[in-house]
Amino acid sequence: MPYALDVTTRGARRARAVSAAAAAALAVAAALYFYAPAAETPLGSKDLCAAYGGLPADWRVNPRAGMVYLPGGKFTLGTTLGYLEERGEIASHAPGFWIDRTEVTVAQFASFAAETGFVTQAEREGGGVVFVQPSEQDLARQDYVWWQYVKGANWRRPQGGNSRAEPNQPVTLVTLGDALAYAHWLGRDLPTELEWEYAAKAGHGGAQLEHEPRAADGAPAANFWQGEFPLQNTGEDGFQGLAPVGCFAGNGFKLYDMVGNAWEQTKDVYTEDHQAGQTPVSIDSEPIQPQNLAMTVKGGSHLCGRNFCVRYRASAREAHEANLPLSHIGFRTVSREPADWLTRLLQGGPA
Ligand SMILES: [Ca+2]
Ligand SMILES: [Ca+2]
Numbered sequence: 210m211p212y213a214l215d216v217t218t219r220g221a222r223r224a225r226a227v228s229a230a231a232a233a234a235l236a237v238a239a240a241l242y243f244y245a246p247a248a249e250t251p252l253g254s255k256d257l258c259a260a261y262g263g264l265p266a267d268w269r270v271n272p273r274a275g276m277v278y279l280p281g282g283k284f285t286l287g288t289t290l291g292y293l294e295e296r297g298e299i300a301s302h303a304p305g306f307w308i309d310r311t312e313v314t315v316a317q318f319a320s321f322a323a324e325t326g327f328v329t330q331a332e333r334e335g336g337g338v339v340f341v342q343p344s345e346q347d348l349a350r351q352d353y354v355w356w357q358y359v360k361g362a363n364w365r366r367p368q369g370g371n372s373r374a375e376p377n378q379p380v381t382l383v384t385l386g387d388a389l390a391y392a393h394w395l396g397r398d399l400p401t402e403l404e405w406e407y408a409a410k411a412g413h414g415g416a417q418l419e420h421e422p423r424a425a426d427g428a429p430a431a432n433f434w435q436g437e438f439p440l441q442n443t444g445e446d447g448f449q450g451l452a453p454v455g456c457f458a459g460n461g462f463k464l465y466d467m468v469g470n471a472w473e474q475t476k477d478v479y480t481e482d483h484q485a486g487q488t489p490v491s492i493d494s495e496p497i498q499p500q501n502l503a504m505t506v507k508g509g510s511h512l513c514g515r516n517f518c519v520r521y522r523a524s525a526r527e528a529h530e531a532n533l534p535l536s537h538i539g540f541r542t543v544s545r546e547p548a549d550w551l552t553r554l555l556q557g558g559p560a
Contacts, residue, residue, distance in 0.1 A: 252311065252455025252465055255447055261455060263316025263376035272396060273307050275317075278548040279462055281305040284407050287483035288415020288524040295415070295524040299483050303407035305548060308400065309541035311454035311465045312379035312473065313391065318364060319376065321391050329387045330534055331363035337382040337534035339368060340450075340512060343439055355439045367451075367536055377453040379471040379539035385504055385531040386495045388474050388540040393494075397542040399476040401491060402526065404543055405507045409468065409523035411461030416522045421515065422468050424458070431457050431469035433521045434514030451511055451537070468521050469513065471539035472506040472529070479503040479528040492531070503528040510537040 250266055251257050265275030286299040321327060331337035339359040347354045361369035364382045392398050422431035429446035436443040455465040477489040506529040509520035529538060
């Protein structure tokens with residue numbers, strides 16, 4: 210009965226194909242189930258950040274280690290609620306992109322320096338500008354006396370001397386050229402201001418100028434300055450200076466410290482405000498000319514308080530000299546590669 214035999218064989222083949230497909234689906238389901246917890250080091254509280262070593266999972270294995278994919282979307286760049294430089298409100302669209310979920314850490318930058326031998330500008334020039342809390346007498350003597358050029362201060366030794374940068378803290382005292390070199394080493398880039406602000410707002414609008422980053426119960430929700438700057442630093446948020454990355458809850462995109470801790474560099478040349486139709490000039494590589502080119506930095510730092518700076522908001526921006534290493538300015542990177550299918554599935558990105 211060749212016909213019956215043939216039917217039986219085809220049936221068996223179909224059954225094998227179905228069971229292979231089921232096995233593949235099961236494998237994908239299992240991969241999905243195990244993928245998310247394996248890929249992420251949990252952050253978002255003081256206990257979790259203290260336990261973090263500063264290197265994302267799969268560092269130097271996965272080219273997007275430590276990054277989150279943000280699906281593109283519409284948002285409003287700027288706000289009418291903050292300082293004059295944060296105006297006006299520009300209806301904008303951000304294409305999808307990847308962004309570091311934390312500020313670049315000392316451990317990540319150390320990995321870069323060890324692998325490439327890169328020497329930062331502060332290391333080459335022998336020092337950087339550091340915040341030193343003044344006394345009343347110091348303040349009476351000189352404006353902005355809290356900024357001091359410290360010999361030997363650099364990303365490894367943020368206060369100079371024998372000070373030592375903690376691996377899970379944001380890298381600081383890095384210039385625009387240093388930040389671009391690190392980003393390019395990973396095949397990434399620095400964010401534009403538009404990308405950075407889209408990531409920081411995470412679907413929300415601008416915040417009122419006087420709106421401190423606090424949770425519903427009133428507890429600080431970011432590392433900023435409590436007390437009268439610069440004489441009184443109550444440390445209500447648990448940190449007198451820089452904090453490890455990811456000590457506070459992430460925003461709606463699960464990004465940490467977009468507001469506060471370290472200011473973050475963008476690749477955009479500073480503009481006085483936002484104007485419709487304005488295309489910011491971006492800096493993509495060295496040499497950076499002129500040396501003191503004013504760049505846009507975002508999100509405020511641990512030195513912003515109610516009586517000074519007041520820039521602990523997603524729209525907040527300031528001009529910063531491209532080649533000036535400072536102790537409260539760091540950065541995070543972006544990649545404009547498209548999301549892979551698994552990321553789209555897990556993070557709800559565009560199909
Ligand atoms: Ca603080
Ligand atoms: Ca920050």
